[in-house]
Amino acid sequence: MASTGQRSIGILGGGLAGLALAALLAQVGHAVTLYEAGALGGKLGQLEVGGLTFSTGPSLFTFPGVWRRYLTALGEADSLDLQPFPAGLGLHHTPFGSVPLPVPPDHLLAGEWARYVNLVRPLRPHVETLLTTPPRLSDPAFVQASAALGQVLAGHLTAQRWTDAQRFSPLLAHAIQTHALNAGLGPQDAPALYALLPALIADEVSRPARGMGALLNELIRFCRDRGVWLRSHTPVTQLDAARATVRLGSETVRHDLIVSALDPARRAELSGRAVRRGPRTVSGLAIYAAFADAVLLPATSVVAPTNFADFRAATRSTALPPDTLALVHAEERKLALLLTVPASGQQLSLNDAWVRGQIERTERVLGVPGLLDSALDVRALGPAYYAALGTPGGSIYGAAQPFWRAGPFHPQPYRVSGKLWQVGTAVHPGGGIPAILGGALIVRKLIQRR
Numbered sequence: 072m073a074s075t076g077q078r079s080i081g082i083l084g085g086g087l088a089g090l091a092l093a094a095l096l097a098q099v100g101h102a103v104t105l106y107e108a109g110a111l112g113g114k115l116g117q118l119e120v121g122g123l124t125f126s127t128g129p130s131l132f133t134f135p136g137v138w139r140r141y142l143t144a145l146g147e148a149d150s151l152d153l154q155p156f157p158a159g160l161g162l163h164h165t166p167f168g169s170v171p172l173p174v175p176p177d178h179l180l181a182g183e184w185a186r187y188v189n190l191v192r193p194l195r196p197h198v199e200t201l202l203t204t205p206p207r208l209s210d211p212a213f214v215q216a217s218a219a220l221g222q223v224l225a226g227h228l229t230a231q232r233w234t235d236a237q238r239f240s241p242l243l244a245h246a247i248q249t250h251a252l253n254a255g256l257g258p259q260d261a262p263a264l265y266a267l268l269p270a271l272i273a274d275e276v277s278r279p280a281r282g283m284g285a286l287l288n289e290l291i292r293f294c295r296d297r298g299v300w301l302r303s304h305t306p307v308t309q310l311d312a313a314r315a316t317v318r319l320g321s322e323t324v325r326h327d328l329i330v331s332a333l334d335p336a337r338r339a340e341l342s343g344r345a346v347r348r349g350p351r352t353v354s355g356l357a358i359y360a361a362f363a364d365a366v367l368l369p370a371t372s373v374v375a376p377t378n379f380a381d382f383r384a385a386t387r388s389t390a391l392p393p394d395t396l397a398l399v400h401a402e403e404r405k406l407a408l409l410l411t412v413p414a415s416g417q418q419l420s421l422n423d424a425w426v427r428g429q430i431e432r433t434e435r436v437l438g439v440p441g442l443l444d445s446a447l448d449v450r451a452l453g454p455a456y457y458a459a460l461g462t463p464g465g466s467i468y469g470a471a472q473p474f475w476r477a478g479p480f481h482p483q484p485y486r487v488s489g490k491l492w493q494v495g496t497a498v499h500p501g502g503g504i505p506a507i508l509g510g511a512l513i514v515r516k517l518i519q520r521r
């Protein structure tokens with residue numbers, strides 16, 4: 072497998088980003104070692120609650136076309152058996168009423184939804200290109216895809232501005248703007264691209280038949296099959312980027328190149344540099360509950376914040392908002408409830424008054440008061456847990472970029488210095504699995520060109 076140009080590459084962090092890139096680099100003949108402080112998978116893990124196994128972290132698999140491009144680069148067949156999520160993005164509850172996304176043909180808003188989808192959906196292949204192509208003006212594919220996106224965005228820079236310009240009814244506008252939170256920001260700050268997401272993903276949002284853990288297992292298998300040395304439970308304690316050297320406690324290892332799949336703040340700490348503190352995208356409190364009987368709720372419900380201005384003011388000052396976004400998944404005896412919270416790194420417990428209040432609000436809106444109290448067992452992972460994985464404040468998508476620096480269509484600092492590259496959530500605002508996989512493809516291409 073070794074070829075001319077083969078290099079020794081060390082990857083810092085064994086979340087989805089580090090693993091995805093490790094397999095790609097090993098595929099083209101590099102000798103790859105991956106260092107992971109804990110168990111492989113990072114935010115995608117497993118939790119036992121009341122005798123049931125929950126996948127933690129990501130729940131929705133979107134842009135399957137990006138996954139297929141990733142598999143093509145590896146020469147692998149798709150064994151994830153992606154299954155459409157029942158009822159797509161779910162039933163959205165807003166202050167103006169409730170609406171399922173995608174909007175079904177017999178719904179009052181079906182005409183508006185069709186106008187939105189007809190305008191946006193032709194962009195899907197272009198957005199996939201932007202997610203997987205180095206953002207270089209010398210690349211015709213990048214230029215063509217950016218131009219197509221620019222035409223639909225029509226000069227509107229934020230998600231709120233773009234939705235306002237479409238003159239949707241308040242109900243559909245609120246439901247769409249809620250998805251700007253996929254960027255970890257309110258719609259006033261999120262790039263306009265995020266207002267296009269429901270139209271781009273609603274009809275193909277899915278999950279592997281064997282659960283999200285199957286994605287992690289596949290990435291690990293791809294790495295092992297290509298000879299990647301996966302060093303889990305091996306924290307990097309120091310990084311010398313100029314020499315491409317890592318310290319692992321008393322052991323020192325030198326590589327030709329290092330790729331960091333860590334948050335830049337964590338990486339800076341390891342290099343002994345001052346950590347730049349800027350605004351962060353939101354964190355989450357993920358609540359996992361096991362019940363004695365099947366939970367009688369739709370597969371996915373979204374309870375939107377009442378007022379995005381209040382939400383923005385609170386999360387910007389890392390205060391708890393008056394009411395927040397709740398994403399609820401129900402599957403047989405399992406219930407997962409994700410509350411969006413500021414990236415404060417704080418330890419939130421189920422008994423905190425604010426948390427109790429948000430649970431009660433969600434139960435009230437869904438018409439199931441007292442549901443969580445009837446669970447056999449409940450566990451929660453919050454900002455402190457996510458912060459321990461290495462993102463300051465437990466922010467899900469890393470630093471909050473201003474809208475003109477966010478999204479997949481602006482130049483990202485993939486190469487930090489001569490021998491140091493970066494991949495993962497930190498360089499792909501809006502994060503998520505497609506950005507992680509697409510980012511790995513981009514970095515692999517850029518490293519190969521050197």
Ligand SMILES: Cc1cc2nc3c(=O)[nH]c(=O)nc-3n(C[C@H](O)[C@H](O)[C@H](O)COP(=O)(O)OP(=O)(O)OC[C@H]3O[C@@H](n4cnc5c(N)ncnc54)[C@H](O)[C@@H]3O)c2cc1C
Nearest residue numbers: 084086087088108113114129130131307461495496503504
């Ligand atoms: C609650 C929640 C829900 C989400 N929902 C979705 C969803 O529905 N769909 C979607 O696409 N995405 C979703 N996401 C986002 C998605 O999970 C992330 O974008 C993705 O998992 C990030 O992967 P990563 O490899 O960049 O980072 P991480 O998973 O954070 O990996 C970083 C790794 O680095 C390791 N590390 C840290 N310090 C060191 C060190 N010094 N030495 C070695 N290793 C170190 C950590 O232990 C960790 O394993 C969700 C995230 C959360 C938290």
